[in-house]
Amino acid sequence: MLRLESVCAGYHGLQILHEVDLEVNEGEIVALVGANGAGKTTTLRAASGVISPTSGQITFQGEPAGGLRTAGLVARGLVHVPEERALFGPLTIEENLRMGAWTQRKTPMSGALAEVFELFPVLADRRRQTAETLSGGQQQMLCIGRALMARPKLLMLDEPSTGLSPKLTWTVLEAIGMIRDRGVAVLLVEQNAGQALRLADRAYVMESGSVVLGGTGAELADDDRVRAAYLGL
Numbered sequence: 001m002l003r004l005e006s007v008c009a010g011y012h013g014l015q016i017l018h019e020v021d022l023e024v025n026e027g028e029i030v031a032l033v034g035a036n037g038a039g040k041t042t043t044l045r046a047a048s049g050v051i052s053p054t055s056g057q058i059t060f061q062g063e064p065a066g067g068l069r070t071a072g073l074v075a076r077g078l079v080h081v082p083e084e085r086a087l088f089g090p091l092t093i094e095e096n097l098r099m100g101a102w103t104q105r106k107t108p109m110s111g112a113l114a115e116v117f118e119l120f121p122v123l124a125d126r127r128r129q130t131a132e133t134l135s136g137g138q139q140q141m142l143c144i145g146r147a148l149m150a151r152p153k154l155l156m157l158d159e160p161s162t163g164l165s166p167k168l169t170w171t172v173l174e175a176i177g178m179i180r181d182r183g184v185a186v187l188l189v190e191q192n193a194g195q196a197l198r199l200a201d202r203a204y205v206m207e208s209g210s211v212v213l214g215g216t217g218a219e220l221a222d223d224d225r226v227r228a229a230y231l232g233l
């Protein structure tokens with residue numbers, strides 16, 4: 001569904017990504033792990049049209065996506081949740097969620113809203129509270145919930161567990177598993193490699209702007225190099 005082939009990209013003429021190849025198929029959770037600065041966020045930015053690749057191919061559902069505007073990609077079903085949680089603090093949870101559905105103006109919102117509340121019951125309980133009153137974990141749930149309001153086919157999440165306790169991290173990762181089970185593919189960037197590899201169907205390891213390893217989540221979790229470099233084992 002999403003395919004990056006030999007993608008090179010960077011900032012202000014400085015090349016960060018070197019011939020990145022990566023694929024996400026329907027119904028999969030694919031984890032992208034690697035040290036800080038490896039190029040994970042840059043990969044998501046290239047895939048979602050925030051930055052343009054300098055060379056290589058990006059296709060989404062078989063059609064070229066490289067160079068497309070982000071809004072066009074959202075309408076086609078590719079939604080990127082960046083690491084910084086850009087919520088509307090003074091607005092309520094429900095209002096924040098409704099903003100996520102702006103690409104879906106022709107479809108009634110109630111179904112999507114009910115699905116988000118089913119996934120994150122704590123948001124339903126607090127729907128009339130403002131976003132700024134939520135804890136970090138609840139804000140992360142709201143970011144994911146808002147992305148789901150756009151009815152994505154592929155959800156790209158950048159470090160959803162940042163700043164969360166291990167218990168809340170697992171709550172969020174479990175919800176990501178349920179999202180996959182509802183038919184939404186997920187590309188998950190995580191520094192928390194151990195948990196991400198356990199959850200993921202497949203995974204890639206990035207180093208210095210290149211994909212250096214790929215395999216099933218279980219294969220990579222058992223790989224000695226991965227264990228030494230990322231899992232501290």
Ligand SMILES: Nc1ncnc2c1ncn2[C@@H]1O[C@H](COP(=O)(O)OP(=O)(O)O)[C@@H](O)[C@H]1O
Nearest residue numbers: 011012016034035036037038039040041042043
């Ligand atoms: N907006 C930017 N402008 C210039 N350099 C950037 C920018 N964002 C990231 N970089 C650089 O790109 C490299 C990869 O960063 P990033 O993709 O954020 O890695 P990761 O998400 O794996 O931690 C780093 O060397 C970082 O300093």
Ligand SMILES: [Mg+2]
Nearest residue numbers: 040041042083
């Ligand atoms: Mg990053």
